[in-house]
Each structure stands twice: as C-alpha cells, then as structure tokens.
Amino acid sequence: METKHKTKVGRVISNKMDKTVVVAVETLKHHPLYKKTVRQVSKFKAHDEKRECNPGDRVRIVETRPLSREKRWRVDEIISRGEVIEIKPQEIV
Numbered sequence: 248m249e250t251k252h253k254t255k256v257g258r259v260i261s262n263k264m265d266k267t268v269v270v271a272v273e274t275l276k277h278h279p280l281y282k283k284t285v286r287q288v289s290k291f292k293a294h295d296e297k298r299e300c301n302p303g304d305r306v307r308i309v310e311t312r313p314l315s316r317e318k319r320w321r322v323d324e325i326i327s328r329g330e331v332i333e334i335k336p337q338e339i340v
Contacts, residue, residue, distance in 0.1 A: 253310040255291070256326065259300045267318060268293050268300045270308055293320040303329020 257272035270291050278285050293308045300306060305327045308320040 254307055254323065255320075256305065256307050257291070258329065259302055259304045259306055260290070262295070262298070262300055262302060264292075266295055266298060267315075268295045268306075268322065270306060270320070270322075272308075291320050292318045293322050294318055295322045299325060301329065305329065 255270075255272045257270040259268050260271045261269040270293050272289050272291060274287050274289070276285050276287055277283075291308060293306075294311070294314050300322060304325050306325050307323045309323040310319060311321045313319055314321070
C-alpha cells in the first residue's frame with residue numbers, strides 16, 4: 248500500500264551546504280481578528296543529491312525519513328530555474 252507524502256513548492260534561498268538546499272515556502276493565511284491576508288514564510292532544509300539546485304530556483308520538495316538532524320525533505324523536481332543577478336563591486340561605484 249502506497250502512502251502519500253506531503254509536498255510543498257518553494258524557492259531555493261541557499262545551496263552553500265553539501266547536498267543540502269534551504270527552501271523558503273510561502274503561505275498566505277487569513278488573520279482572524281483583522282481580516283487581513285498575512286504572508287508567512289517557512290524555511291525547510293531539503294536533500295539535493297545531484298547538487299542541481301541554485302538560489303532562485305522554484306522546486307517541489309517531498310517529505311521523507313529523517314536524513315540528518317534537521318533534514319526531513321528531499322527535492323523532488325525543479326519546476327523552473329531562477330535568475331540571480333550578480334553585481335560586482337566595481338559596477339556599484
């Protein structure tokens with residue numbers, strides 16, 4: 248019997264760790280008292296076996312068994328590649 252795992256879609260904000268990316272998942276919630284839509288951002292550490300993800304990429308992550316102390320997610324697929332603009336210090340002046 249196959250169980251369904253939780254999936255989330257988010258944006259990669261860091262890939263500086265070895266085979267690990269930090270994914271920011273944004274959810275919109277309705278505030279009960281002020282009737283305003285509030286944006287909530289949660290960060291998840293996900294396993295990236297092939298080291299394909301770069302900052303700015305939109306990815307789907309899937310819940311999995313604990314892989315380390317903080318890693319409980321793995322990257323399922325890269326939905327779209329992000330554009331990261333790098334500015335050199337000489338260009339600022």
